[in-house]
Amino acid sequence: MLQKYKRLWSKKSLKSSYDAVIIGGGVHGLATAYYLAKNHGMHNIAVLEKKYLGFGSSGRNTAIVRANQRTSENVCLYQEGLKLWPELTSELDFNLMFFNCGNLNLAHSESAISALRLQVTTAQFHGMKTKLIDAKECKEMIPALDISDRLRYPIFGAMYHPPGGTVRHDALVWGLAKGASQLGVHIHQKTEATGIGIEKERIAYVQTNKGKIFTPRVLNVAGPYSTLIAAMIDLRLPIHALTIQAMVTEPLKPVLNYVVSSGAYHCYANQSLKGEIVSGSHMDPWPNYTTQTTAHYIKHQAEALTELMPCLKGVKLMRAWGGLADMTPDMAPIIDGNDPIQGFFQNCGWGYFGFKSAPVTGKYMAQFMATDQCPSILKPFTMRRYENHNLMGEIATPVYYNPWN
Numbered sequence: 505m506l507q508k509y510k511r512l513w514s515k516k517s518l519k520s521s522y523d524a525v526i527i528g529g530g531v532h533g534l535a536t537a538y539y540l541a542k543n544h545g546m547h548n549i550a551v552l553e554k555k556y557l558g559f560g561s562s563g564r565n566t567a568i569v570r571a572n573q574r575t576s577e578n579v580c581l582y583q584e585g586l587k588l589w590p591e592l593t594s595e596l597d598f599n600l601m602f603f604n605c606g607n608l609n610l611a612h613s614e615s616a617i618s619a620l621r622l623q624v625t626t627a628q629f630h631g632m633k634t635k636l637i638d639a640k641e642c643k644e645m646i647p648a649l650d651i652s653d654r655l656r657y658p659i660f661g662a663m664y665h666p667p668g669g670t671v672r673h674d675a676l677v678w679g680l681a682k683g684a685s686q687l688g689v690h691i692h693q694k695t696e697a698t699g700i701g702i703e704k705e706r707i708a709y710v711q712t713n714k715g716k717i718f719t720p721r722v723l724n725v726a727g728p729y730s731t732l733i734a735a736m737i738d739l740r741l742p743i744h745a746l747t748i749q750a751m752v753t754e755p756l757k758p759v760l761n762y763v764v765s766s767g768a769y770h771c772y773a774n775q776s777l778k779g780e781i782v783s784g785s786h787m788d789p790w791p792n793y794t795t796q797t798t799a800h801y802i803k804h805q806a807e808a809l810t811e812l813m814p815c816l817k818g819v820k821l822m823r824a825w826g827g828l829a830d831m832t833p834d835m836a837p838i839i840d841g842n843d844p845i846q847g848f849f850q851n852c853g854w855g856y857f858g859f860k861s862a863p864v865t866g867k868y869m870a871q872f873m874a875t876d877q878c879p880s881i882l883k884p885f886t887m888r889r890y891e892n893h894n895l896m897g898e899i900a901t902p903v904y905y906n907p908w909n
């Protein structure tokens with residue numbers, strides 16, 4: 505028998521004070537709120553969302569999870585993040601649909617193979633199953649792949665990363681909102697932070713479109729809008745907003761059992777549990793805040809997909825959408841707190857990596873906010889790395905869209 509529909513999170517009146525105010529109702533904000541309440545007994549917390557939960561990239565991403573980053577600092581965080589999916593599914597009592605299908609990053613030149621070798625070595629150093637495979641092995645795993653030399657960029661091999669896969673993105677938003685709300689967190693949709701008040705060099709209050717909230721702690725998790733939140737306390741963040749576009753095809757019989765990505769083709773894809781081929785690309789190369797899609801991108805994506813997997817020729821695209829990526833110059837996030845203002849915390853600049861990392865970062869960010877001690881796993885992501893010339897090296901060269909180049 506069908507159960508009566510129950511709201512996942514409850515609607516509460518906005519109070520005039522909270523122990524912490526979280527600005528941004530995406531996966532990072534909700535995860536931090538959940539862990540503040542669950543692990544640190546802080547229940548008097550507000551999550552402010554100017555539109556609706558998941559309005560930002562949390563509700564628009566392609567939901568790929570993996571831990572085969574380039575730098576050890578990132579790998580440690582993402583590796584722990586991967587382990588959390590089954591645990592979270594059970595403790596939230598909400599199916600996050602973790603599908604551990606594994607990831608294949610294709611290489612189309614000898615130099616790309618060398619670059620992957622570094623990533624494979626780092627992953628193996630951290631005890632993760634990851635290896636280089638040749639083009640023939642790629643074909644055995646994905647028979648639909650064209651490994652001939654007819655391709656513009658023939659496939660030389662790939663990095664195979666078995667621990668990765670996909671998680672349902674809106675399930676994570678809803679599951680965390682449910683978990684946080686059950687622990688007493690107040691979730692306020694259509695509530696926009698419009699200003700932040702400081703007294704004696706400490707956070708004093710947050711001004712919203714619905715009134716003033718007194719609080720000693722603020723977390724800036726506003727994704728691409730985090731620069732605007734930081735500007736409220738006269739802080740400039742090295743973050744640019746760029747659009748990423750994605751699309752899905754009509755549902756097909758199983759044809760793609762792995763997440764497959766290609767840097768040379770600027771294309772990645774996986775087959776959803778419904779059978780649709782979900783595909784995304786690199787970012788639009790100019791900063792902007794729109795989430796529109798473009799014919800240019802759809803054409804590019806269709807060409808790339810059908811060149812890599814010719815059997816997809818003629819398959820219909822069902823829909824396309826855009827979301828924003830908050831990009832830093834070294835493609836690693838800014839995670840910081842109590843600097844330069846006591847009580848001001850930040851977790852932003854995730855670019856196109858912020859879905860997979862949300863629960864684990866939320867867990868450690870909550871620890872940071874509750875204890876005022878930055879956990880060592882988060883220390884490398886300090887904002888001061890930019891002024892100390894200590895960038896993370898997640899990419900070998902500065903990102904090309906960087907307007908300072």
Ligand SMILES: Cc1cc2nc3c(=O)[nH]c(=O)nc-3n(C[C@H](O)[C@H](O)[C@H](O)COP(=O)(O)OP(=O)(O)OC[C@H]3O[C@@H](n4cnc5c(N)ncnc54)[C@H](O)[C@@H]3O)c2cc1C
Binds near residue numbers: 529553561748827
């Ligand atoms: C097309 C696409 C594909 C992607 N694919 C992947 C992927 O496969 N794997 C992966 O790991 N990552 C992926 N990402 C990146 C990932 O989605 C983001 O990094 C992640 O969702 C960021 O979450 P967040 O909570 O930090 O920010 P968001 O989800 O952007 O949430 C920020 C929220 O803050 C709110 N807000 C802003 N200003 C205010 C204000 N003044 N007051 C109140 N609220 C405010 C916004 O409305 C928004 O809802 C992708 C992104 C896109 C766009």
